Amino acid sequence: MLFEAKEIQRRGTIDAGTTVSDYTNIEKEKGNSIFSTLMHAKWKDSKINIIDTPGLDDFVGEVISSLKVADTGVMILNASAGVEVGTEILWEYALRMNTPTLFVVNQVDHEKSDFEATLEQAKERFGKNVLSVQYPYNQGYGFNSIIDALRMVMYVFPDGGGKPTKEAIPEEEMDKARDMHNALVEAAAENDESLMEKFFEAGTLNESELAHGLRVALANQQIFPVFCCSALMNKGSGRIMGFINDICPSPADRPPAALESGGTLECNSANETTCFIFKTLSEPQVGMVSYFKVYSGIVRTGDELFNNETRTSERISQISLSNGKIRENINELRAGDLGITVKLKSTHSNNTLTIKGSETSIEKIHFPNPRIRxxxxxxxxxxxxxxxxxxxxxxxxxxxxxxxxxxxxxxxxxxxxxxxxxxxxxxxxxxxxxxxxxxxRPKIPYRETIQQMAQGSYRHKKQSGGSGQFGEVYMRIEPYYEGMPEPTDFNVRNKEIEELPWGGKLAFYWCIVGGAIDTKYANAIKKGVMQKMEEGPLTGSYCQDIRVCIYDGKMHAVDSNDMAFMIASTMIFKKNFENANPQLLEPIYNLEILCSDTVMGDVMSDLQTRRAVIQGMDTEGHYQKIMAKVPLAEMYRYSSSLRSITQGRAKFKRAFAEYAPVPFDIQKELIMSYKKEFETA
Missing domain, CATH: 3.30.70.870 (Elongation Factor G (Translational Gtpase), domain 3)
Structure with missing residues (x-):
């Protein structure tokens, strides 16, 4: 694209590490995109911003942030490999973000190219609105011609690629091309009653009517056009740029941007200045580089803008246009455009910059939850x-x-x-x-609780010259649950139901009568309990859902203090806990796997080795969907395992579900392991 638009004088190659995109050392070494790269090209009367993104779903964050600010998505398919898993994952985000999308089938010059199979696969995966605009006349070795059904012409490329000549479509291809053209005309007419009437009257639409209808259909995701090319041989990219320029929606054609407040913001240079930071990147000798889109107004060098989230002002010291690592300083950018600035002090990805006093904030990008740790x-x-x-x-x-x-x-x-x-x-x-x-290997955040009641007392007494320490605490502990009856054998003087920071609750009941322990020591006793709950007796994990009743004790007029009662309560809590049929709980995750039916048996067999409980099976598109509950302890390196089992043709997501009891034999093993570790520490 950049070469066709004469933005660069020679085309780089991935093998030589000379491409405009993928310019970082790590991308050159690995041979694929890891970061999104901002570029631009002037085409006819337009400036086209191009963001090249990774295709691997491990780097989906780069794609989502780019889709946030893009007006059209261009999805690349491989003519020899067909629709790949990564493509399907990114497609879901394009749909979710309502991004108009077109497909480009690349590598039609490959010896194993099968454009028709790739097209059919795309229709099967992405729906009947996938419509071919072009197809290769002679794909594979020797490819040099594309039949364009929108313009009803055949483009024939010279050996070195570049600008093609236009020729008549061969007679034997005319019926196929005409059918494709009519499908495009019908799709264009469907969204406009006046166009539909003209279509019924004349049986076709003129070029401007067709362009208008396709623009509306594309903007509403009612058509997903398919093009073909050989990027390596520079055959076909110019036509794609022409379609983007003539048909694809500009920023002004897109719906107003959603705001955090629930309102919308129209793309208009006459409105107050509002920018959204969609990406940041740390660069040696430069510092933090911020990529932004101007959603409204005009941003000029030297402007003071305000970040409502961090409540700080930022000076725009520099504005640049980018073609990979090559940057050109400019004075201003208008609504709809993308640019780069540097050295913002307190502004990060997902932040909005606007004029001081404005509460405008662009809706944030919602990134997926992590899948491995x-x-x-x-x-x-x-x-x-x-x-x-x-x-x-x-x-x-x-x-x-x-x-x-x-x-x-x-x-x-x-x-x-x-x-x-x-x-x-x-x-x-x-x-x-x-x-x-x-x-x-990461440790597992287990939880500890009890299954029955236990009670007892502990006396802490220490004499070391001068004032000593004395505190005696009588404590009952029992499992806590919502709505449980109050104790009938104690006189409850005060109670606190505390939401624990890690989940679950502590119910702390003060049941002392007759002044056996002064109420001033209640906080120290509770603190002692909490201290042990933060490092439970079984495995050092957090404890939860326990009711503690302090019902008796003793104190000394001189030697009693907070420390003495804190130690006493810690020790009796630990002793009671061990006598209350303690139970270790483990985190369970909802796991959802999408895979083909050919590997479903292997995926299920692997899940069984992970103590998974299958919740159900379903279909989603052409995928088989497996839903299971799996202990987090069994999920280590699952991403790699699933990729290996399915040759990369599966995807999964997980979400925390609940804490559930650990099987007795595993609990016993974990407790022994903890004690051994504790003794050798």
């Missing part, structure tokens, strides 16, 4: 500080990555989209930052 093996203390700084920089660039410092697990966790996503993060940390980074 891993723990970082801690390096030296100095390296750990540098590592966390580097990871947080990547996290700011990539909203689909989540870094979690787990207090419970005492691990730093990375939550990512897939194993490749994780591997690329590791590669970047090691190559760019020079820090060795290793992953290890």
């Amino acid at each position: 891993a723990a970082i093996k801690p390096p030296s203390k100095n390296d750990m500080e540098k590592l966390m700084k580097a990871l947080h920089t990547i996290e700011e660039e990539d909203p689909t990555l989540i870094i979690e410092q787990s207090r419970q697990l005492k691990q730093t966790l990375l939550h990512a989209q897939g194993q490749l996503h994780m591997d690329i993060i590791k590669y970047r940390i090691e190559k760019v930052n020079g820090i060795t980074m290793e992953f290890e």
